[in-house]
Amino acid sequence: MDLRNGLRPLGTTPDEFQRDLLSNLYYRRGTTVESASAQDAYETLALTVRDRLAERRARTAAAHYESNPRWVYYLSAEYLLGPQLEQNLLYSGTTELAPAALKTLGFSPEEVAALDVEPGLGNGGLGRLAACLLDSLATLDIPAVGYGIRYDLGIFKQEFDNGEQVERPDDWAFQGDPWEFPAPDDWQMVGFYGFLGPEGWVPGEVVHGEPSHLLIPGYGTETVNIVRLWRARAARASFDLRRFSAGQYAEAVEEAVRAENISKVLYPDDSTDMGRELRLKQQYFLVSCSLRDIVRRFRFRNADWDDFPAKTVIQLNDTHPTLAIPELMRLLVDEEKLEWEHAWSLVRRTFAYTCHTLLPEALETWPVDMLGRLLPRHLEIIYLINEALLAEVRSRFPGDLDRVRRMSLIQEEPQRRVRMANLAVTGTFAVNGVAELHSQLLTSTTFADFAALWPDRFTNVTNGVSPRRFVRLANPGLSTLITSGLGSDAWLRDLSLLSGLAPLADDPAFREQWRTERRHAKEALGLGDPGAMLDVMIKRFHEYKRQQLKLLHVITLYHRLRDNPERFGVPRTVLFGGKAAPAYYAAKSIIRLINAVAAAIEADPKAYGLLRVVFPPNYNVTLAEKIIPAADLSEQISMAGKEASGTGNMKLALNGALTIGTLDGANVEIRDRVGAGNFFLFGLDTPAAAALRASDYRPRTYYDSDDELRAALDAILSGAFGGVGQEVAHSLLDRDEYLTLADYRSYVDKQDEVAAAWEDQEHWTRMSILNTANSGFFSADRTVADYLSRIWHASPVRLS
Numbered sequence: 030m031d032l033r034n035g036l037r038p039l040g041t042t043p044d045e046f047q048r049d050l051l052s053n054l055y056y057r058r059g060t061t062v063e064s065a066s067a068q069d070a071y072e073t074l075a076l077t078v079r080d081r082l083a084e085r086r087a088r089t090a091a092a093h094y095e096s097n098p099r100w101v102y103y104l105s106a107e108y109l110l111g112p113q114l115e116q117n118l119l120y121s122g123t124t125e126l127a128p129a130a131l132k133t134l135g136f137s138p139e140e141v142a143a144l145d146v147e148p149g150l151g152n153g154g155l156g157r158l159a160a161c162l163l164d165s166l167a168t169l170d171i172p173a174v175g176y177g178i179r180y181d182l183g184i185f186k187q188e189f190d191n192g193e194q195v196e197r198p199d200d201w202a203f204q205g206d207p208w209e210f211p212a213p214d215d216w217q218m219v220g221f222y223g224f225l226g227p228e229g230w231v232p233g234e235v236v237h238g239e240p241s242h243l244l245i246p247g248y249g250t251e252t253v254n255i256v257r258l259w260r261a262r263a264a265r266a267s268f269d270l271r272r273f274s275a276g277q278y279a280e281a282v283e284e285a286v287r288a289e290n291i292s293k294v295l296y297p298d299d300s301t302d303m304g305r306e307l308r309l310k311q312q313y314f315l316v317s318c319s320l321r322d323i324v325r326r327f328r329f330r331n332a333d334w335d336d337f338p339a340k341t342v343i344q345l346n347d348t349h350p351t352l353a354i355p356e357l358m359r360l361l362v363d364e365e366k367l368e369w370e371h372a373w374s375l376v377r378r379t380f381a382y383t384c385h386t387l388l389p390e391a392l393e394t395w396p397v398d399m400l401g402r403l404l405p406r407h408l409e410i411i412y413l414i415n416e417a418l419l420a421e422v423r424s425r426f427p428g429d430l431d432r433v434r435r436m437s438l439i440q441e442e443p444q445r446r447v448r449m450a451n452l453a454v455t456g457t458f459a460v461n462g463v464a465e466l467h468s469q470l471l472t473s474t475t476f477a478d479f480a481a482l483w484p485d486r487f488t489n490v491t492n493g494v495s496p497r498r499f500v501r502l503a504n505p506g507l508s509t510l511i512t513s514g515l516g517s518d519a520w521l522r523d524l525s526l527l528s529g530l531a532p533l534a535d536d537p538a539f540r541e542q543w544r545t546e547r548r549h550a551k552e553a554l555g556l557g558d559p560g561a562m563l564d565v566m567i568k569r570f571h572e573y574k575r576q577q578l579k580l581l582h583v584i585t586l587y588h589r590l591r592d593n594p595e596r597f598g599v600p601r602t603v604l605f606g607g608k609a610a611p612a613y614y615a616a617k618s619i620i621r622l623i624n625a626v627a628a629a630i631e632a633d634p635k636a637y638g639l640l641r642v643v644f645p646p647n648y649n650v651t652l653a654e655k656i657i658p659a660a661d662l663s664e665q666i667s668m669a670g671k672e673a674s675g676t677g678n679m680k681l682a683l684n685g686a687l688t689i690g691t692l693d694g695a696n697v698e699i700r701d702r703v704g705a706g707n708f709f710l711f712g713l714d715t716p717a718a719a720a721l722r723a724s725d726y727r728p729r730t731y732y733d734s735d736d737e738l739r740a741a742l743d744a745i746l747s748g749a750f751g752g753v754g755q756e757v758a759h760s761l762l763d764r765d766e767y768l769t770l771a772d773y774r775s776y777v778d779k780q781d782e783v784a785a786a787w788e789d790q791e792h793w794t795r796m797s798i799l800n801t802a803n804s805g806f807f808s809a810d811r812t813v814a815d816y817l818s819r820i821w822h823a824s825p826v827r828l829s
């Protein structure tokens with residue numbers, strides 16, 4: 030087959046690229062060189078780059094059609110894709126061509142790159158993981174589609190007003206998104222509410238889903254996959270001309286507004302269950318549009334439903350898309366008229382579920398009343414699934430009523446609610462956690478009952494990150510050094526090759542170069558003295574992650590330098606980055622207090638040149654790519670047993686930061702690989718933390734017995750930081766849910782070891798190189814390879 034359909038590929042010479050850029054400026058942007066704005070230049074460059082990927086996309090689609098492969102569909106309510114321009118330049122091989130071409134339009138690459146707005150369609154780790162997995166799926170030539178929601182407003186923009194977080198809307202696509210291909214012809218219809226009549230479900234409200242897609246190119250291969258994002262639109266006829274003519278302008282568009290609100294805004298929540306009807310509507314909207322699209326695609330090349338599970342695997346990114354299970358049952362039973370048992374066997378062989386949490390409060394449940402009103406047929410289907418589940422439990426564990434109660438899809442007390450995680454485990458053939466420890470804890474705690482019933486269903490797939498985005502693009506200087514050290518850039522597609530750097534840790538000349546590159550990255554970040562240790566804690570704000578522990582350490586360092594500036598030791602810049610959910614008041618108080626402590630230290634001349642706290646607002650992927658290469662110390666200090674995995678920990682270690690951390694999430698695996706001697710471990714482990722939590726834990730005993738801890742908390746309580754943060758101190762002294770005070774001494778002492786290690790820069794550099802060299806396992810390519818061999822069982826389709 031002619032995969033190019035007779036099309037000539039776009040040119041790869043500087044002249045051809047420049048000619049295409051000009052042509053796009055005239056014919057697609059509709060302007061001229063003389064009148065082009067920076068925005069014109071940016072959008073024209075984006076189109077010129079996008080065309081090169083679109084050409085590969087067309088050939089990918091043709092090859093996929095030809096081979097009728099098994100497809101991986103990734104369903105996720107969030108994608109945190111990061112800025113697109115530099116990635117697409119790299120992946121299309123045009124990075125070198127762009128600057129000269131832009132110059133003919135009169136613009137610098139920097140001013141144009143600054144206009145590339147990142148689509149913030151996710152909150153944090155879960156959304157960024159989805160983006161890294163799509164990158165690796167394309168890189169490994171796996172036929173895959175990501176499905177998500179095209180929120181008009183992404184994760185809010187964080188500003189500080191008097192140190193306090195304020196949230197501003199993130200109107201990311203206000204100027205239009207040059208990377209996006211609308212596909213209005215592929216619209217789907219989604220029903221809500223209504224009733225169950227003799228003919229089945231009659232929805233009371235109907236909304237259209239209109240898709241658009243972004244290109245997901247593979248690196249070092251021709252494959253270009255897509256992520257398809259749905260936007261809610263009113264069904265056409267919903268404009269009420271009668272009301273409009275009568276002057277009721279708002280009422281005339283009411284229905285349209287209600288429909289379009291479904292994809293209006295990303296819920297800015299991380300690791301808690303967000304129980305709101307609009308959120309449930311979003312979830313069903315995503316699921317319903319995507320499943321119909323998946324079925325439509327299946328039908329291109331297949332006729333028999335029995336082939337569906339062999340051609341399709343649908344990965345649920347946490348429970349947010351779990352309604353896909355009853356929705357596919359509904360399509361098969363109500364619309365396709367399959368027998369229930371037949372349909373259930375297809376469904377059960379199609380879906381797999383990834384769990385991303387250990388926090389009980391993050392396990393989604395929906396009020397039965399609400400779900401039944403919004404989706405009456407789905408609730409009925411959930412009840413039927415539950416009947417079969419509970420029958421199986423009773424027959425396997427006769428008389429064990431408590432087990433039946435625990436495993437039921439319906440929680441009865443204090444309110445009847447549907448347990449989405451139980452539904453997800455019941456309707457899938459594979460359930461995975463996201464790090465070894467997490468997967469173990471899932472089967473021993475959260476899903477212990479289900480693991481007893483179906484032990485083979487549970488597995489682990491340790492998270493990973495894109496080495497292209499988080500090393501090559503974020504840290505070009507270090508990447509060049511790695512390539513020269515290894516003699517090849519093959520590590521970008523096989524990150525295990527980084528192990529070849531290990532012998533170079535003993536080479537003083539290489540260590541010198543390593544330090545030079547890391548210093549350049551710090552200078553590029555521009556946060557003052559590049560000789561100071563850059564100590565970073567970048568992640569969403571949550572009490573379990575324990576930014577408050579880092580803050581107590583900062584206050585302790587500050588007290589030490591005030592008492593004894595000559596003996597302070599190594600200069601540090603402590604950098605915090607991250608957002609708190611707008612309604613998470615405890616986390617917002619911690620942010621406020623960090624800013625107050627930063628201001629107090631900044632205002633104290635004694636601290637000058639020794640200690641600085643910086644907190645750049647609006648931490649996002651763009652900012653992460655600047656901070657990570659510059660970091661010396663990576664703070665991964667969650668209470669053991671709470672962080673499912675973490676992925677920032679991997680990005681930082683890969684770029685040569687040393688970790689100070691607890692034995693939590695993927696920290697365990699990072700330490701195993703980089704070596705205990707190159708990792709600063711502290712704190713209670715999971716069993717010890719769980720035991721202390723289960724006992725009569727009294728945080729005040731630590732306050733009473735530790736002078737430095739007491740001084741730090743007293744400083745907050747006495748108003749030393751502008752009277753701010755007293756509630757933070759009280760919460761630690763009275764409750765301390767996450768054992769911050771119990772781990773304080775171990776943490777501060779370990780930080781003293783960190784400082785001592787920093788004094789020996791040759792040794793520190795050795796450890797830094799070994800962190801990079803031994804972190805190749807944490808490539809998302811390896812993660813995808815694990816998903817393939819343990820869950821997806823799909824094969825590559827290569828072009829050429």
Ligand code: KOT
Nearest residue numbers: 154155300385386391463673674675676
């Ligand atoms: C949010 C709501 C409900 C359930 C889970 C979440 C969630 C979990 N959001 N982000 N996560 C993080 O996912 C990352 C990718 O697996 C992990 O590395 C991280 O530990 C989770 O906290």
